[in-house]
Amino acid sequence: xxxxxxxxxxxxxxxxxxxxxxxxxxxxxxxxxxxxxxxxxxxxxxxxxxxxxxxxxxxxxxxxxxxxxxxxxxxxxxxxxxxxxxxxxxxxxxxxxxxxxxxxx
Numbered sequence: 001x002x003x004x005x006x007x008x009x010x011x012x013x014x015x016x017x018x019x020x021x022x023x024x025x026x027x028x029x030x031x032x033x034x035x036x037x038x039x040x041x042x043x044x045x046x047x048x049x050x051x052x053x054x055x056x057x058x059x060x061x062x063x064x065x066x067x068x069x070x071x072x073x074x075x076x077x078x079x080x081x082x083x084x085x086x087x088x089x090x091x092x093x094x095x096x097x098x099x100x101x102x103x104x105x
Contacts, residue, residue, distance in 0.1 A: 011042060015085040018101055022088045030065045034088055037063050037072055045076040045083050054099050058086065073098050 015023075023031060040047065041061070048059030061072045071094050073086040087098050 019085040
């Protein structure tokens with residue numbers, strides 16, 4: 001494996017309660033696809049698309065399960081070496097609901 005693709009030692013993943021609820025609602029095939037995306041994030045946490053404006057600091061990865069596109073929102077804290085999974089779901093109202101969630105924290 002290439003040196004740049006290995007996760008840093010001690011990299012951790014934390015999930016928000018919102019993410020855990022959203023993941024439980026996914027079809028089992030969607031949950032497996034999500035797990036694959038999280039493994040990819042462990043290798044390359046800056047791979048997601050960075051958001052601007054009210055969602056600055058949030059990154060989003062898009063992936064497909066069958067024909068449905070899902071979005072995975074997360075934040076990466078380089079200092080702590082932690083990836084915080086925020087939410088997962090279809091595009092419809094995703095960013096609006098994510099912003100409301102972040103504002104309420």
